Amino acid sequence: MILSTVAELFSSGKKHTVVEVKGWVKSFRANRFIALNDGSTLKPLQCVLDFETMDAALLKRLSVGAAVHVKGDLVESQGKGQTLEIQVSEIVVLGEADPELVSKTILQPKRHSLEFLREQAHLRPRTNTFGAVMRLRSSLSFAIHQYFHQNGFNYMHAPIITGSDAEGAGEMFRVTTLDPKNPPLTESGAVDYSKDFFGKETNLTVSGQLEAETYAMALGKVYTFGPTFRAENSNTSRHLAEFWMIEPEVAFMDLEGNMDLAEDFLKSVIGYILEHNSEDLIFLEERLEQEEKTKPQNERSPMRLTEKLNFVIENNFKRVSYTEAIDILRNSKPNKKKKFNFQIDEWGADLQSEHERFLVEKHFKCPVILFDYPANIKAFYMRLNEDEKTVRAMDILFPGIGEIVGGSQREERLEVLKEKMAALDIPEEELWWYLDLRAFGTAVHSGFGLGFERLVMFATGMNNIRDVIPYPRTPQNADF
Numbered sequence: 001m002i003l004s005t006v007a008e009l010f011s012s013g014k015k016h017t018v019v020e021v022k023g024w025v026k027s028f029r030a031n032r033f034i035a036l037n038d039g040s041t042l043k044p045l046q047c048v049l050d051f052e053t054m055d056a057a058l059l060k061r062l063s064v065g066a067a068v069h070v071k072g073d074l075v076e077s078q079g080k081g082q083t084l085e086i087q088v089s090e091i092v093v094l095g096e097a098d099p100e101l102v103s104k105t106i107l108q109p110k111r112h113s114l115e116f117l118r119e120q121a122h123l124r125p126r127t128n129t130f131g132a133v134m135r136l137r138s139s140l141s142f143a144i145h146q147y148f149h150q151n152g153f154n155y156m157h158a159p160i161i162t163g164s165d166a167e168g169a170g171e172m173f174r175v176t177t178l179d180p181k182n183p184p185l186t187e188s189g190a191v192d193y194s195k196d197f198f199g200k201e202t203n204l205t206v207s208g209q210l211e212a213e214t215y216a217m218a219l220g221k222v223y224t225f226g227p228t229f230r231a232e233n234s235n236t237s238r239h240l241a242e243f244w245m246i247e248p249e250v251a252f253m254d255l256e257g258n259m260d261l262a263e264d265f266l267k268s269v270i271g272y273i274l275e276h277n278s279e280d281l282i283f284l285e286e287r288l289e290q291e292e293k294t295k296p297q298n299e300r301s302p303m304r305l306t307e308k309l310n311f312v313i314e315n316n317f318k319r320v321s322y323t324e325a326i327d328i329l330r331n332s333k334p335n336k337k338k339k340f341n342f343q344i345d346e347w348g349a350d351l352q353s354e355h356e357r358f359l360v361e362k363h364f365k366c367p368v369i370l371f372d373y374p375a376n377i378k379a380f381y382m383r384l385n386e387d388e389k390t391v392r393a394m395d396i397l398f399p400g401i402g403e404i405v406g407g408s409q410r411e412e413r414l415e416v417l418k419e420k421m422a423a424l425d426i427p428e429e430e431l432w433w434y435l436d437l438r439a440f441g442t443a444v445h446s447g448f449g450l451g452f453e454r455l456v457m458f459a460t461g462m463n464n465i466r467d468v469i470p471y472p473r474t475p476q477n478a479d480f
């Protein structure tokens with residue numbers, strides 16, 4: 001006898017072998033069938049048994065949500081919709097689930113709203129939707145590591161606690177062991193962080209980029225893939241306070257190379273799930289189809305989920321300079337009719353999500369890479385162009401998501417970087433180690449940051465970022 005997962009049983013396709021499987025009861029049907037799910041695949045395994053001849057005490061313990069151990073023959077199914085089923089010879093209830101309690105949870109087999117599922121985040125991975133999303137999330141992270149591994153990158157673990165706040169001023173979570181009720185004070189009455197655990201102020205990282213740069217300038221090609229934290233109080237469907245970021249950084253690579261890398265990388269990982277996760281994708285596609293029907297016609301997506309994913313891997317991303325984009329936006333219908341919340345009047349304006357989505361969804365109708373942004377709306381470390389007005393930045397915009405990637409060629413000239421930091425009041429003492437990079441064998445280098453959950457949103461068609469991470473952290477919400 002072999003203990004198998006449901007996925008293994010289905011893919012082995014073998015019949016008439018005695019098998020054992022453990023999982024949870026998903027639903028009952030016609031006094032003869034149990035749908036058993038163990039999370040290995042979307043499809044439940046049909047277990048056939050005769051309830052009428054079963055021991056009453058056992059039957060009572062056998063309810064929706066219960067954990068069970070099933071033994072029996074794996075045979076070709078008589079019914080429609082499934083290939084194989086188990087003719088059960090023995091069933092053991094490993095853990096009961098009180099029907100009274102189950103009826104108040106998302107485990108009762110019927111359609112629930114995503115909001116209701118969020119309230120029971122500890123149970124939602126048992127639903128079809130979250131099972132599918134989480135298997136895809138796992139598969140995508142594997143594809144990401146595989147892509148970098150196959151392309152000669154080293155996986156670098158950037159620190160999570162950081163002593164510099166140059167990048168995230170105002171948006172960082174403080175890390176401290178001081179007593180909030182009675183902190184040590186300096187003579188002037190401020191909190192004395194020299195008495196804190198690290199002897200200085202420390203925070204949770206908002207990005208591993210600066211540290212990744214130092215490793216790229218030693219190992220050549222590196223990437224980080226870890227949690228990042230932002231205390232931005234933007235309660236949107238695309239922002240989390242804790243999210244996972246992928247940040248490749250490459251020595252001797254310019255902005256063109258950076259765009260090529262990002263595009264090839266995104267196509268590759270999306271191609272991976274199309275090849276390996278079709279069952280879950282098709283389920284989510286149908287779910288989305290139902291959801292779309294509830295929207296007004298003009299807000300519905302013109303493409304099905306898998307069509308959209310295939311479209312991304314088959315078409316070149318449109319590369320457009322910021323300056324060209326501003327021209328397009330300025331002359332666009334919504335701008336002229338004052339339909340944007342933020343009017344685009346002149347060069348230099350920061351683009352809002354509504355503008356990004358107009359460019360991607362209405363104008364170009366494909367993923368767009370915007371590059372060469374005005375220096376004063378982008379970070380200090382981005383390479384200044386010869387025009388001295390723009391920097392070698394690039395953002396990748398995806399339909400339905402807006403910004404999915406933000407990257408740049410980094411300023412490699414020591415003097416230019418120092419001037420930039422001085423202009424922004426970033427003290428050199430704080431980033432002396434980062435400046436050192438420019439003093440010891442400096443070179444052109446580039447990289448980007450991809451928000452992992454934004455990618456998972458795109459890949460699964462989920463509209464709210466809270467529904468693609470196991471335990472979302474957002475303002476006023478860190479339950480579980």
Ligand code: ATP
Binds near residue numbers: 232407
């Ligand atoms: P946005 O304008 O959408 O807030 P950003 O400009 O702050 O993004 P970057 O600092 O460039 O973003 O971060 C790189 C990537 O990380 C973004 O392209 C996005 O995919 C992702 N990202 C940024 N902030 C968040 C967040 N709060 N939650 C989830 N993903 C995020």
Ligand code: MN
Binds near residue numbers: 232
């Ligand atoms: Mn942001």
